[in-house]
Amino acid sequence: MPRTDSQLLPHLFRTEFGKITSVLAKHFHLRHIEVAEDIASETFLEAAETWPYHGVPENPTAWLYAVAKNKARNALKRISLFEEKIKSELNAPTDISAWDEIDLSADGIQDSQLRMLFALSHPALPPESQVALCLRILCGFGIDEIASAFLTNKETINKRLVRAREKLRTEKLTLDLPDESALVSRLDNVLTTLYLLFSEGYYSETRSALVDEDLCEEAIRLAKILVEVKSTNLPQVHALLALMYFQSSRLKARIGSDGDVVLYHHQDESLWNREYISLGGYHLNLASTGNRLTKYHLEASIAFWHTVREDTKEKWESILQLYNRLLQLEYSPIAALNRTYALSKANGLEEAIAEAQKLQLTTNRYYHSLLGELHGTIDTRKALAYFSEALRLSKSPAEKTSIEKKIDALQRRPAAIKR
């Protein structure tokens, strides 16, 4: 895509910040991760200050790498002087010496990002910190952007990042990859982090569509690093990628002309991203080997069925059985509610209503929306009661609007007027 000069730098920031930081972190170790981040930031600042006067260099990326390398060497000199004199014993165990050549080749970058991904997904870090650090270090998100991604303020994010960096130090985390025996279980942590990152983008309701798309794209980009490396090119990673491609294929169709959320049944199918749907299929195929069935396999298969618009018996029966298995593997309220919706399509409304009432999710607004939906055609009065409760529990304006629309439609029905 051709970009104007003013668009170039923000674009490069997004794509290169994480690469530079990851590579430099190998030399500064995780306990000095903020130095690596600072050098990457200063590099872009220098570009912003000099490019307007001297023109954009012929190879902007190479320019950034060269400047970052220089700055890193200077910083390393200062730090090593300090550490030699004061605390020489502090050298954390790692297979990379600070003075090795700073490797910003494609392989070097990939290796660094992979190590960083594993380090930031360490179970010692709380999940929300993992995602925040990932966004900051690997995706080059600014504090503002992370704050809007988490629907919170800058201060909260700053505190979270400070605490997370402290944890990196106190837990003495390194950028060493886990050995082969621990790799698969640690990979599960990495997948969880990427899944959280993706969900943060996909399931939010009150953010700008742009941020959502960025978060989903970043999760996909990082997952792709995993399948490019032999030791982590495993079926469960392909399953997660398939899930992310299938889901993101509908991102554009989800946003209405006035910024409101367009529900699945009302989406304009021509806005579905066909390329993503076929990429999802490609990765689901690659996921279908080995003998470990993960929740990503099940969720990807469910997501696949949602790319089939037509309501067939086979579709809903398949989705129901996938949810049945998913819930056995890992319970979540949203899966329980979706399973009940699939049940209504496969086995009928009556059975689904009976099962829904057993779910005991009375404080969950989606629970009331689901029951409202299920009662819609059989008992308008009850449907209205459920939707009113959902409205009371909902927080975001977009969600309130969509529930109000449903209530409005129900009240217009002749059956409702009679009562």
Add this chain to the structure above:
Amino acid sequence: MDEYALIMRHEDGMKVASPEQLQIWMKQTMDWIGGIAAQNKFVSGTGLPFENARVVDSRKMVTNGPFGDIKETIGGLIVVRAASVEEAVEFAKGCPVLQGDGNTVEVRKIAKDDGIH
């Protein structure tokens, strides 16, 4: 919250069912378990196929079993979470195995590893 095993017993495991009937049972069982899992009450479970079943007796004699003299056979078991035996019994009542005459579901509390049980 305690854990209970729901043990499904068949009156006659050898009774041959049609493929269509088997498919319906399969679906009903999967929906039954899915319904328990949707309440976050499912712990674990497994079917116990009759194929290749053996019985070893006190003389170490091995027979193809558990059929023959024994009328009842165990077809599978699941473990659920329940606040009381009554709640576990409610889950058991939904078990599709009970559609067969003479079939039963036995509800047994799982012993806790607490040094008392």
